[in-house]
Amino acid sequence: MQPLVLLLIREMLLPELVALIKARQAAGQPVTEAELRAEFDARIGRIVAIGETWLATHPA
Amino acid sequence: MRHALLPLVLVAVVVTGCRPPITITTPQGKVIYAANEVATRVERLQAAAIAGEAEGTLPTDVARVFVQFSVSAAKTLQALPAGWGTSVAVAWGEAKRQIPLKYLNSPTVATAVMAVDTVLAIWLPVSTGGA
Numbered sequence: 367m368q369p370l371v372l373l374l375i376r377e378m379l380l381p382e383l384v385a386l387i388k389a390r391q392a393a394g395q396p397v398t399e400a401e402l403r404a405e406f407d408a409r410i411g412r413i414v415a416i417g418e419t420w421l422a423t424h425p426a
Numbered sequence: 427m428r429h430a431l432l433p434l435v436l437v438a439v440v441v442t443g444c445r446p447p448i449t450i451t452t453p454q455g456k457v458i459y460a461a462n463e464v465a466t467r468v469e470r471l472q473a474a475a476i477a478g479e480a481e482g483t484l485p486t487d488v489a490r491v492f493v494q495f496s497v498s499a500a501k502t503l504q505a506l507p508a509g510w511g512t513s514v515a516v517a518w519g520e521a522k523r524q525i526p527l528k529y530l531n532s533p534t535v536a537t538a539v540m541a542v543d544t545v546l547a548i549w550l551p552v553s554t555g556g557a
Binding site for chain 2: 387390395397398399402403405406407409410412413414416417418420421424426
């Protein structure tokens with residue numbers, strides 16, 4: 367790769383990517399796919415558990 | 427000035443909201459990202475409906491429709507993370523038809539309802555293979 371392109375990636379792109387990842391981590395947002403999957407599964411579990419409990423106590 | 431900037435802000439929100447983070451690169455990861463985006467809004471809708479019913483601003487029968495939709499949508503998202511689109515969209519349309527407009531537009535749930543409408547508009551084409 368051209369030295370100029372490498373320099374551009376090292377000086378501009380990498381710090382941006384690291385900053386984005388750190389910002390997501392600081393906000394408690396998933397970064398990896400495993401974290402995303404875990405967050406999704408937990409969210410689905412919460413919706414179903416809370417919803418079914420509420421429906422059981424508020425029958426039609 | 428504010429009115430002129432609003433469309434630009436909306437476009438920026440939609441454009442950035444339509445893309446998974448750069449760390450999510452595989453097709454499976456993007457599928458889960460889309461499903462999680464929808465589930466996030468569905469969870470907020472359910473919470474708003476339950477809170478509204480508890481506060482007395484939403485009738486129990488109306489809250490029940492929102493909660494039944496939320497549980498059903500969550501189960502569909504989990505079972506079909508890559509193909510939830512049509513099922514969830516049809517269920518959402520049916521749920522909204524059962525709810526009088528004054529409750530759909532009530533401050534208790536209006537924002538959450540709009541958020542579900544928006545997230546479905548963004549991610550439905552992805553889920554149904556249209557984009």
